[in-house]
Amino acid sequence: MTDQERELLRRHQDVLAREAGSRGRERARWAEKRKEIEQAQDALLRERGRLYLVRSSKTAAKVPLVKNMLWAFGVGGVICSVGQGFVFLFQRFGLALKDASAASTCVLIAIGAFLTGLGVYDDIGKRAGAGSIVPVTGFSNSISSAALEFKREGFLYGVGAKIFTVAGPVILYGVAVSIVVGLVDLLF
Amino acid sequence: MMLLKAFLLGGLICLAAQLCMDLTPFQVTPAHVLVGMVALGAVLSGLGLYQPLLDWGGSGASVPLSGFGHVMAQGAIEGAREDGLMGALRGGLTAGAAGISAALLTGFCASVFFKPKG
Amino acid sequence: MAVKKIGGQSLVFESRPCVASWAAVVGPMEGEGPLKSEYDMIMKDSLFDQDSWEKAEQKMMQYSIELALKKADRLPWEMDYLLGGDLLNQIITANFTARVFGAPFLGLYGACSTLAEGMILAGILIDGGYGDSVGAASCSHHDTAERQLRFPTEMGVQRSQTAQWTVTGSGAYLIRSGETGVRMTHATVGKVVDYGVKNASDMGSAMAPAALDTIRAHLEDTGRNAADYDYIITGDLGRRGFDSLKTLMAEEDLPANNLTDCGLHVYGGNQDTHSGASGCGCSAIVMGPRFFKEMRRWPRKKLLFAGTGALLSPLTSFQGESIPGIAHAIAFEWTEGENSK
Structure with a gap:
């Protein structure tokens, strides 16, 4: 002092x-x-x-910037190409592009949750950073990891409440911004 | 060809987010990134800048969470054009409903069938 | 009159309480580190056959206390007091562990400085004549700490280069009046020091100024030099905080060549923990197994242990508060009593 x-x-x-x-x-x-x-x-x-x-x-220790960039680019790119692959698959089954894209997103979400459950996604995320956060699988991971983590606190106050820890803010601001965008579009 | 484009665009979007995480003095958590991407996607979509990305890169633009923001914004715009204010309120969540429900359902299933491994 | 206090914040233990025995129980990752052969028990996984990590943490703490007592041939309820703490809200690990032992219990919270805090209080209790054998224990578990302080363990988060790995492990020390062994001579009670570090992934930098403050106060109060000690050992600054402390000490013209940090001794270089170890368990599983054990062979037979703590809370972090740090120092000396010669 x-x-x-x-x-x-x-x-x-x-x-x-x-x-x-x-x-x-x-x-x-x-x-x-x-x-x-x-x-x-x-x-x-x-x-x-x-x-x-x-x-x-x-x-300060330097952030391994180049390594992080390469990992983020690579992993992010691969996840998006996998998504594109599912789009082609669903289109072959006769879905329109928009529906195929939505279905592909749902499949990626399921894959993200599954990998989280297996305990693999956090190992990918450790290296890939934004590469595995930004794709929709990262959204799925943040939801399922919170749900999984608080299973021991019960299905109501544990899973039920904590599942929205990250999903809540994403949905809230997604909805809020989209309403503003919709209204602005209406007015102008 | 489309696969390559999706890889490039998706990779670039992730790369940009990674730079935001590493080059800012703040501690950027996944929640910050996810919320930021959704909001950014919705705004770009409203300005009409996101559709060209989708047309060029396909899943490279729709798989990153900004694509989710785009879907919600387009839903709100369509709703607003049909039903005015009520449509704008309804449209975003309706368009995003499939993704949100899928994520909640699979997240719940993961918590039922798996144990956290640490 | 306060006859046993010297200087601004230090105290002298006239009877020189003795660290009679210790034990460390650790997780699987720590069990692969450089000190693996020194630990009393290594858990095969992070759950330890329990149904939650919190319960596993309690078992670790319980076992380490029982084993430490066993080495001194004591039964759990023969402790005059048990002093303990951990990182979790309401110090649940220590509280629920103490439930098992029929010993008078004082729960402590000093974040990662809890072991030093407990040892100082144990020394005071013994030196004051309020007891003959006092247990001091502290414990942390990587997974319980992460989910409370940071993110769910399965979330794909990139850990920063400055982040430290919270130790899964518990260390217990039995402090007794005695003549031969590792004995406590002085202690310096630290002040809360805040240099405005807000990054919860850089706790080493938050704690380094506190460590400096306490070490400097200790040397001033006791009139000793840094070179009087074989080692000056900080609790869990990690690589980043340790570098900060060395810089700070150089600026104050304090020699730092015998400085080391417990956080650098837990994991091997290939274990990808970034900035080293931290947590209540960090100093607890290093001080005994690594330093007390071989102290009798050192030239000066003296060490200064400065247990560091980052007083972090998720609540205050969200409110934009910085992370205050604290450090408590204890001087140990290996002596041989008259009777044992």
């Missing part, structure tokens, strides 16, 4: 005691003063943190 911090704390204690021991307008004046000191304390804390981060970022 620096002398400056000690001095601030001493003054804070003093002002706080005066605030607690006074009434009405005087009390409000002391409260004002207390808030000033608290802001100064916060500012000191933030400044120290900023300096430390600047200093410690020099010794």
